[in-house]
Amino acid sequence: MTEETTPVFDIEIQAPDISPYKQGNTGVDYISTFDSGVDGPHVMISAVVHGNELCGAIAVDHLFKQNVRPLKGKLTLAFMNIAAFESFNPNDPTKSRFVDEDFNRVWTAETLDGPRDSVELRRARAVRPIVEQVDYLFDIHSMLTSKDPLMMAGPLSKGRDYARKIALPKYVISDAGHNNGTRMRDYGDFINPESSKNALLIECGTHWEKSAADLAIKSVYQLLGEFGMISDDFASRFGPTAADKEEQVFVEVSGPYTVQTDDFKYVVPYFGMEVVEKAGTVYGHDGETPVATPYDNCVMVMPSFDIKKGQSSVRYGRIVT
Ligand SMILES: [Zn+2]
Structure with missing residues (x-):
């Protein structure tokens, strides 16, 4: 990690x-x-x-x-x-x-x-x-x-x-x-x-x-x-x-990832609006649990740092037309 x-x-x-x-x-x-x-x-x-x-x-x-x-x-x-x-x-x-x-x-x-x-x-x-x-x-x-x-x-x-x-x-x-x-x-x-x-x-x-x-x-x-x-x-x-x-580019957020521990870490830093191509890409660890993107071409919306249990780490989005 x-x-x-x-x-x-x-x-x-x-x-x-x-x-x-x-x-x-x-x-x-x-x-x-x-x-x-x-x-x-x-x-x-x-x-x-x-x-x-x-x-x-x-x-x-x-x-x-x-x-x-x-x-x-x-x-x-x-x-x-x-x-x-x-x-x-x-x-x-x-x-x-x-x-x-x-x-x-x-x-x-x-x-x-x-x-x-x-x-x-x-x-x-x-x-x-x-x-x-x-x-x-x-x-x-x-x-x-x-x-x-x-x-x-x-x-x-x-x-x-x-x-x-x-x-x-x-x-x-x-x-x-x-x-x-x-x-x-x-x-x-x-x-x-x-x-x-x-x-x-x-x-x-x-x-x-x-x-x-x-x-x-x-x-x-x-x-x-x-x-x-x-x-x-x-x-x-x-x-x-x-x-x-x-x-304008419209992105629909399907939901946030809500952190389950006080120890969430990204695999690499995200600064927002990156598109992760493949579903299942591990982008972070919540304690010991790997956390992966839920679908192909997932937009990483507003990633947060220093996240505590119960807060959103990142919101997953899809580009819509
Ligand atoms: Zn604000």
């Missing part, structure tokens, strides 16, 4: 000062809603669901600094896991993903209404009434080791349609999330096929790379341009160019 390589992190971007946005105007700290007074969708752009994913904070800060206001509908700009974000330390950047638990695994009514308490649950309960008003959620993330940016469109065709509207990045992933909890993008009506409410989660690339911040900024202007909520001038100044928009 080969030991996996421990990644080395270059911190190319800085956490913006978001303290000016604490007060907001919604009664919930760090959430502001701008109402155009004209009919249109309610779009929420959310950042720092994971405290160490700085690109979303940079994009939302950019919208605030440019004084972007919707021409129609409502625009909500939200910083989510503030406690984790405030603990960000460039010398130990992986530590501030969350404080007590993953904010992006608590999004069911059962958990939110339940008796448990944590820093993340308190914040999720505070922001929940606003999330429930939103028609289109755009939730900005980045990844530890996966290099190619991904749009996480959820399992429904409406999510893929929304991803087509945004037109970048290249890879669009259809998946049902994780076995250890529900993401905000899969909460309530976002995951109801009968509802027109819709959600996307964009993974802008590797945490702390400038390219992740650049994509986060381009994607929010693209989003607001597509909904007719900003002027063409804003969209063309800060949105993607034609060269940024590659033909």
Whole structure:
């Protein structure tokens, strides 16, 4: 068995000062809603669901600094896991993903209404009434080791349609999330096929790379341009160019591999979107048990490092047309 390589992190971007946005105007700290007074969708752009994913904070800060206001509908700009974000330390950047638990695994009514308490649950309960008003959620993330940016469109065709509207990045992933909890993008009506409410989660690339911040900024202007909520001038100044928009590739995730021990190791390092040609290729060991790809041409989606029992190591995907 080969030991996996421990990644080395270059911190190319800085956490913006978001303290000016604490007060907001919604009664919930760090959430502001701008109402155009004209009919249109309610779009929420959310950042720092994971405290160490700085690109979303940079994009939302950019919208605030440019004084972007919707021409129609409502625009909500939200910083989510503030406690984790405030603990960000460039010398130990992986530590501030969350404080007590993953904010992006608590999004069911059962958990939110339940008796448990944590820093993340308190914040999720505070922001929940606003999330429930939103028609289109755009939730900005980045990844530890996966290099190619991904749009996480959820399992429904409406999510893929929304991803087509945004037109970048290249890879669009259809998946049902994780076995250890529900993401905000899969909460309530976002995951109801009968509802027109819709959600996307964009993974802008590797945490702390400038390219992740650049994509986060381009994607929010693209989003607001597509909904007719900003002027063409804003969209063309800060949105993607034609060269940024590659033909989209849709990958359907059949499921994650959920790790059974605290000792999962890859045979070789994976950085995401590799296609493993043959079914039965052993790519890792879970304790002593070899773990193999389930089918031919298996796409390795979002491989994680340092995985504990019960977490997903990698999601298996098929390219669909
Ligand atoms: Zn994240």
